[in-house]
Amino acid sequence: MRIITNPQVFQKTMEALREKGKQIGFVPTMGALHHGHLELMRRSKQENDVTAVSIFVNPTQFGPKEDFRRYPRPAARDQKLLIQAEVDFLLMPSVAAMYPAGTALFVDLNSEQDGLTQRYCGQTRPGHFRGVLTVCAKLFNIARPHRVYMGAKDYQQTVVIDRLIRELHLGIKMVRVPTVRESDGLALSSRNIYLSPADRRRARALSQTLQELQGELQRGKRNLKALLQDARRKLAHSVDKLDYLEAADPVTLEPLAKPQKHMVLLTACTVGKTRLIDNVIINLP
């Protein structure tokens, strides 16, 4: 695996591979890799000639009171995992290299025209998706891959990035890879290591609640509003703070008032001091 810190060098390297006709798969990450990330890389290796990964803890997507500083950065462990996964290239840029002229330039969605980045995680984390859109526009231009691989766990993020790719004409295919879970259902996340053993047990409530709701909807229950209210009440009891639990259209993420054939259930909760998210995609018969 070749490790590159300079974005220009990385860009030229990818460009040379493209010119040789190689198909490039790209996995943008913030490091602290787990099996969910490794699944993205496995999928990229299946579908491309070259797999490139970036590790960059992006400051502009963290709020002023969030965990930017304490976000885990186990560089040696990450690199070992990437070598084992037979990744070809790793981009590890500095903040100054990614934001050469400062952080004034940004990419965002106009919230008056589209509430996508204001809802759900956007409401709890103002500015978060602006940071995500901006850094992904940069990373995608640096890597210019044919395909990018993102985890379905960050469902809203994948919808936002889909919009970015389409609107900026990036000519990239975004592949949404199913969430990888612990045996008890907890979605893998780099933030799970923050959980104390007691919090870890309570964190099961997110996936359990989603699963139960999914079951009820698939058994034909139609009163979505009451189902959500009931589930919210139970979930709020298990966690320290319920941010949201909503049913939404899987493409627009508009909240739903009644069930429809394709839908996504989304939740975010704080357990201890750790904010966790999860979702489940439902296709009713």
Added chain:
Amino acid sequence: MRIITNPQVFQKTMEALREKGKQIGFVPTMGALHHGHLELMRRSKQENDVTAVSIFVNPTQFGPKEDFRRYPRPAARDQKLLIQAEVDFLLMPSVAAMYPAGTALFVDLNSEQDGLTQRYCGQTRPGHFRGVLTVCAKLFNIARPHRVYMGAKDYQQTVVIDRLIRELHLGIKMVRVPTVRESDGLALSSRNIYLSPADRRRARALSQTLQELQGELQRGKRNLKALLQDARRKLAHSVDKLDYLEAADPVTLEPLAKPQKHMVLLTACTVGKTRLIDNVIINLP
């Protein structure tokens, strides 16, 4: 010359040329071509294997009361000029093709962090540079050229685009081509055709004022504030409305209080109903 209306087809065509090792020069325009534009193309042809031009009157860079609808669109004449100039490719997309998911997604500079897009033309035309940044991000991703050619007449625009290229890591070189002028000094502009014969004569005042100021500075006059005030007074007398006349740093566009070695004088005025801009770059001995 091959005319392409579909951005995806254009993108694939450019990509195929890149893969063959061809150097691509790109000239984004809003059409209504004049000798200033043709100079951009001539320069691109000197420096690249392939020259591609876009004609797209971008709605998002016009204010609600501006001339988007009446902006000249002489398509047949433009195409004839491009063929004469031996341009290889012309992209002529529709608004729907350029904004496939609507106009919610945008690129901008945070004005609290950097006043670049708020000053000068940004003050008179709020949202203008957001529109320019957004459409250029799209066009540059569609064309993925090695070099883009822009006229120095839109000096502030070239500074804004320079920032875009650097911050989004577009890997493009921006070439700023000197302004082409009529024999009496008026900078060529697609909007000059709006001018009545009487207004056309009065429009000379912009370049004349800039030239006089340049002369005084080069003769060693140092009281920039008084020079500007005097020039503003005279210019305001000749035109219908003086938007601004300022001296600025050529890289940051920060306004200057006293002369420095490298500077740019910038002005915008309304003559009749037509808004005109001009500038001159000064390098003191």
